[in-house]
Amino acid sequence: MSLANLSLRGVTKRFGGLTAVSSVDLDVAEGSIAAIIGPNGAGKTTLFNLITGVYAPSEGSISFEARDVRRALDRRAIELGTSVAAGCALLGVAIAAGVPAFEALVSGYRYAEPFAWGAGLGRALSAFGERAVGVVLGALAGTAVGAGGYAVTWRRGRVRPHLLARQGFGRTFQNIRLFKDMSVLGNVLVGLHPRLEAGFWASLLRLPSQRREEAGARAEATGLLEFVGLADRRDALAKNLPYGDQRRLEIARALALRPKVLLLDEPTSGMNPNETQALTRLIGEIRERFRVTVVLIEHHMKVVMGISERVTVLDHGAKIAEGTPAEVSAHPAVIEAYLGKGDEDVE
Amino acid sequence: MRRPPIGVLVVAAAVLYPAVHAIGIGPSLGGLVTILFFTLLAVGLNIVVGYAGILHLGYAAFFGVGAYAAGILTTPSHPFGWPFWLALPVGGAAGALLGLVFSAPLLRLRGDYLAIVTLGLGEILQVVLINLPGVTRGNSGLSPIGAPRLLGYELDQRYPAFWYYFVLALLLLAVAVSRAVERSRFGRAWVAIRENELAADCMGVNPVRAKLLAFVLSAVVAGVAGAAYGSFAGGLYPTAFTFNISATLLCMVILGGMGNPAGVVLGAVLLAGFDRVVAPFLTEQAGRLLPGGGGGSWRIFLEFHNYRFLLYGIALVILMRIRPQGLLPSAEMREELLEREEAASAAGAPA
Numbered sequence: 001m002s003l004a005n006l007s008l009r010g011v012t013k014r015f016g017g018l019t020a021v022s023s024v025d026l027d028v029a030e031g032s033i034a035a036i037i038g039p040n041g042a043g044k045t046t047l048f049n050l051i052t053g054v055y056a057p058s059e060g061s062i063s064f065e066a067r068d069v070r071r072a073l074d075r076r077a078i079e080l081g082t083s084v085a086a087g088c089a090l091l092g093v094a095i096a097a098g099v100p101a102f103e104a105l106v107s108g109y110r111y112a113e114p115f116a117w118g119a120g121l122g123r124a125l126s127a128f129g130e131r132a133v134g135v136v137l138g139a140l141a142g143t144a145v146g147a148g149g150y151a152v153t154w155r156r157g158r159v160r161p162h163l164l165a166r167q168g169f170g171r172t173f174q175n176i177r178l179f180k181d182m183s184v185l186g187n188v189l190v191g192l193h194p195r196l197e198a199g200f201w202a203s204l205l206r207l208p209s210q211r212r213e214e215a216g217a218r219a220e221a222t223g224l225l226e227f228v229g230l231a232d233r234r235d236a237l238a239k240n241l242p243y244g245d246q247r248r249l250e251i252a253r254a255l256a257l258r259p260k261v262l263l264l265d266e267p268t269s270g271m272n273p274n275e276t277q278a279l280t281r282l283i284g285e286i287r288e289r290f291r292v293t294v295v296l297i298e299h300h301m302k303v304v305m306g307i308s309e310r311v312t313v314l315d316h317g318a319k320i321a322e323g324t325p326a327e328v329s330a331h332p333a334v335i336e337a338y339l340g341k342g343d344e345d346v347e
Numbered sequence: 348m349r350r351p352p353i354g355v356l357v358v359a360a361a362v363l364y365p366a367v368h369a370i371g372i373g374p375s376l377g378g379l380v381t382i383l384f385f386t387l388l389a390v391g392l393n394i395v396v397g398y399a400g401i402l403h404l405g406y407a408a409f410f411g412v413g414a415y416a417a418g419i420l421t422t423p424s425h426p427f428g429w430p431f432w433l434a435l436p437v438g439g440a441a442g443a444l445l446g447l448v449f450s451a452p453l454l455r456l457r458g459d460y461l462a463i464v465t466l467g468l469g470e471i472l473q474v475v476l477i478n479l480p481g482v483t484r485g486n487s488g489l490s491p492i493g494a495p496r497l498l499g500y501e502l503d504q505r506y507p508a509f510w511y512y513f514v515l516a517l518l519l520l521a522v523a524v525s526r527a528v529e530r531s532r533f534g535r536a537w538v539a540i541r542e543n544e545l546a547a548d549c550m551g552v553n554p555v556r557a558k559l560l561a562f563v564l565s566a567v568v569a570g571v572a573g574a575a576y577g578s579f580a581g582g583l584y585p586t587a588f589t590f591n592i593s594a595t596l597l598c599m600v601i602l603g604g605m606g607n608p609a610g611v612v613l614g615a616v617l618l619a620g621f622d623r624v625v626a627p628f629l630t631e632q633a634g635r636l637l638p639g640g641g642g643g644s645w646r647i648f649l650e651f652h653n654y655r656f657l658l659y660g661i662a663l664v665i666l667m668r669i670r671p672q673g674l675l676p677s678a679e680m681r682e683e684l685l686e687r688e689e690a691a692s693a694a695g696a697p698a
Contacts, residue, residue, distance in 0.1 A: 052549055161549040178542075
């Protein structure tokens with residue numbers, strides 16, 4: 001077995017008194033297809049939300065390629081925090097004495113008479129001096145609020161979906177979440193967003209470098225649409241696609257991130273047997289072509305048994321079984337979770 | 348042949364209008380400048396409301412901050428006496444700064460909560476303007492405001508043609524900026540957040556940063572517009588920056604078609620045009636046609652200007668009922684309509 005590149009240790013998520021996911025350990029090997037199954041309300045989607053940073057775990061840790069997925073305190077964060085604190089300190093000073101200082105500066109000015117700037121600035125400085133205590137307190141309070149606020153924001157921002165997406169997690173949603181009023185192509189282009197580098201001014205002026213990048217992005221997005229079979233609908237609005245196509249568009253959009261791990265939340269739900277079969281094939285092709293690790297939540301046992309190498313079974317937020325599809329389907333706890341206890345059986 | 352160059356025709360007509368007016372046809376240029384100011388602001392508001400989907404109810408605050416920042420620097424009642432052309436970018440910068448300071452705590456909120464806070468921001472600014480007499484002269488207003496100087500001319504309100512072309516140029520610039528950013532990755536990030544914030548976040552779009560950009564960019568437009576407006580109006584009073592302005596601008600954006608600068612221009616011209624051109628015309632005609640020159644105590648009912656909010660409301664209700672996407676929806680909607688037409692004509696063609 002190859003190295004586990006996604007690993008969860010004791011991951012727990014509580015919503016108030018409800019424990020949605022309880023102390024789950026999970027290892028997904030690089031390049032494998034792993035399935036997560038379980039009855040409704042077992043915590044499968046919550047687990048996906050934890051892996052992709054929608055929620056931060058209440059307890060436990062998630063690591064990817066042997067590194068904690070949480071953002072470290074890097075130099076950029078410290079620089080930004082320092083400048084926010086400095087800005088808030090200035091704001092504090094302005095609130096404490098800005099208006100009196102301004103009034104002192106302009107006092108003594110008569111319409112159309114020459115104004116003595118030196119004296120004005122002296123008055124403004126002495127206005128600050130008279131309120132020295134307030135100014136110092138304002139600066140201190142501003143620094144405290146700025147630094148504290150930034151620290152809280154940074155702490156909360158350690159786990160965010162866009163950060164996880166940039167680390168290589170692409171996902172789809174159980175209840176499709178497309179950008180409905182955007183074109184099909186536009187949806188895929190959003191997936192390319194983190195890899196595009198054009199700056200704001202380059203975009204504003206439509207510099208050649210930005211145009212080239214946009215053209216390249218369009219070509220790449222069109223290629224992905226061809227791969228999932230939607231290239232002929234690229235200018236349609238996403239909301240006007242049939243249901244099955246919407247699911248495939250979600251996959252194309254996630255692939256645009258060039259993910260290392262692709263998480264599919266019930267990719268075949270609401271599909272007929274033909275569509276299900278086609279999508280199962282597509283998942284296999286995705287793994288071959290894009291060399292991704294696939295984690296899927298699925299209810300169609302045929303899909304699960306057909307393509308996944310390891311199956312994890314959740315019930316009431318806890319992992320109750322794990323193994324190959326054959327092992328899991330024979331596991332007594334799994335049968336019990338799905339079909340109920342056997343003690344009422346007659347004969 | 349897909350799209351006739353309506354935009355080019357409209358711009359050409361707008362550029363040529365003063366020549367037509369010179370031979371005595373049509374409404375005065377001064378009235379049109381006000382319409383252009385409203386249009387400019389609506390295009391700026393569209394960045395935050397139309398693209399990023401943030402319901403912004405305090406846009407007048409950014410307009411006001413830009414106006415007062417530039418006004419204080421140019422008015423002879425303060426000692427600074429800056430030339431207008433230097434104060435104009437300062438107005439934009441002041442708007443941006445206010446946007447930056449307020450959006451840090453603001454943008455972590457969503458939907459209705461965010462809207463309420465922007466509403467509060469607009470109200471606070473007006474109270475601040477009234478209660479800082481040493482800086483803003485309070486209710487007595489900051490007046491006069493320095494006019495731009497160009498080639499030795501002091502271009503105040505007596506030169507409506509200058510203002511007409513100047514504000515028209517600002518408007519075209521704002522539309523060009525909107526269009527350019529709309530087609531870039533930043534514009535796509537805005538629309539993605541508007542459509543589904545969670546999905547956008549999971550696609551690597553930082554929602555806070557994207558909203559911040561929209562907020563600040565629209566604040567810059569408002570700030571520059573404010574700086575120019577102060578000079579045009581010649582004086583600044585807190586009552587010029589009430590919630591009514593924010594609400595009217597929002598009506599223009601929604602009526603015209605959120606997310607499409609051309610639609611927003613149409614909405615703004617219709618609403619502001621009613622206020623500044625149609626209503627005065629109707630009032631004048633009523634006064635002429637009615638016996639006694641329209642005098643008498645019921646005269647006030649013929650001030651059509653006073654019906655504007657009633658009519659805006661009715662227009663919005665009707666629009667929401669029959670055309671919720673606005674008069675001129677965004678380009679992607681048009682593409683979709685076109686595609687349907689093509690499909691229909693292909694189906695109708697003989698095999």
